[in-house]
Amino acid sequence: MLVLLPPSEGKAASGRGAPLKTGSLSLPGLTAAREAVLGELVELCAGDEEKAREVLGLSEGLRGEVAKNLELLTAGTRPAGEIYTGVLYDALDLASLDAAAKRRAARSLLVFSGLWGAVRVTDRIPSYRCSMGVKLPGLGALGAHWRVPMAEVLPEAAGNGLVLDLRSAAYAAAWKPKGEVASRTATVRVLHAPTRKVVSHFNKATKGRIVRSLLASGTAPEGPAELVEALRELGYEVEAEAPAKAGRPWSLDVLVDEVH
Numbered sequence: 369m370l371v372l373l374p375p376s377e378g379k380a381a382s383g384r385g386a387p388l389k390t391g392s393l394s395l396p397g398l399t400a401a402r403e404a405v406l407g408e409l410v411e412l413c414a415g416d417e418e419k420a421r422e423v424l425g426l427s428e429g430l431r432g433e434v435a436k437n438l439e440l441l442t443a444g445t446r447p448a449g450e451i452y453t454g455v456l457y458d459a460l461d462l463a464s465l466d467a468a469a470k471r472r473a474a475r476s477l478l479v480f481s482g483l484w485g486a487v488r489v490t491d492r493i494p495s496y497r498c499s500m501g502v503k504l505p506g507l508g509a510l511g512a513h514w515r516v517p518m519a520e521v522l523p524e525a526a527g528n529g530l531v532l533d534l535r536s537a538a539y540a541a542a543w544k545p546k547g548e549v550a551s552r553t554a555t556v557r558v559l560h561a562p563t564r565k566v567v568s569h570f571n572k573a574t575k576g577r578i579v580r581s582l583l584a585s586g587t588a589p590e591g592p593a594e595l596v597e598a599l600r601e602l603g604y605e606v607e608a609e610a611p612a613k614a615g616r617p618w619s620l621d622v623l624v625d626e627v628h
Contacts, residue, residue: 369588370526371579372486373479374536376454382436382494383446392492397521398485401514405483406440408504409496413437424502433497440494448479449489455569456534459576462489469583477579478525480539482510485518486525500538511541518543530554530589532582533617534575545617553617554592554608561605561623574624578604592618 390402413420413434420426420434436443449462462473474490482500487493503509522543531545531553545553558574560567581587581602589595596608605623 369476369530369532369582371477371532371582372535372539373456373477373575373579374534374539375479375481376452376457377499378453379451379495379497380446380453382439382443383450383492385445385492387442388440388445388492388494393484394488394491395486395521395525398517401517402484404507405498405504405510405513408506409437409483409498410440411506412504423504424497425499426497430497437496437498440496443494445492445494447489448487448491448493449473449477451493451495452479455572456576459573460580461576465580465583468586472583472586476583480535480542485514485542486522500542511538514542523549530591530595532556532579532595534579547615550615550617551611552591554595554620555617556620556622558622558624561625570624570626574622578622592620596620 390399390406393399393402412423417431417434420437421431424433426433462470465473474488477489478486479489480486480500481498482502483496483498484491484493498510500510500514507513522545526545526549529552531549533540533545533553533555544550556575556578557566558571559565560570578599581604582598585602587598587602589598592608593610596606599606599620599622607621607623608618611618
């Protein structure tokens with residue numbers, strides 16, 4: 369099983385580990401594309417601060433994020449699973465999983481990123497600020513920048529098993545499973561049951577809990593149909609239908625009343 373996650377806007381501080389080594393990150397086929405974004409981002413932040421804030425979409429209160437990006441090549445690192453914070457990652461709570469579940473997380477979780485393309489939760493990275501919606505002056509829109517290298521690397525990473533796609537729209541645009549991979553991909557919406565509407569907090573927290581439930585239980589569904597059954601056995605209310613045409617992903621709706 370491969371689980372595709374969005375990053376979080378909020379991030380923990382860089383660690384005290386050795387500085388970034390792009391060649392040591394998972395999915396080495398993305399190295400050149402990563403280094404291109406990294407170089408452009410550092411150059412941007414070394415120049416006019418106001419321009420950098422505008423390009424990165426940062427408010428006055430987030431001015432310090434420009435300086436953070438400027439130090440990406442020298443800052444300490446920590447595992448990506450510790451860098452990403454926020455509602456989804458709080459609910460996932462990787463640190464409290466037992467050893468077996470942590471090993472499953474290391475194998476199966478892939479976090480998408482405007483800067484790194486995609487990393488595993490064990491990859492050591494510094495804290496940064498660069499969303500997939502950014503258009504860097506020398507590269508253009510990052511979503512488009514990542515499509516070609518992702519199309520070459522991700523099908524192999526997906527292997528022959530289930531792909532559980534929990535990404536938001538901006539990050540999903542960087543790689544869309546096609547053909548046979550798409551047929552064993554499941555996307556998930558979390559709906560507030562009384563209103564049948566997507567609510568951001570319910571959406572993020574429940575997705576984190578779903579991933580945690582799967583990792584903690586050791587459940588390994590082979591495909592979307594098996595995922596539906598596994599989630600129901602884990603106590604989730606799930607509605608799903610197989611796609612009308614071959615080569616398209618399944619769409620699952622998980623219904624929740626409230627999240628504590």
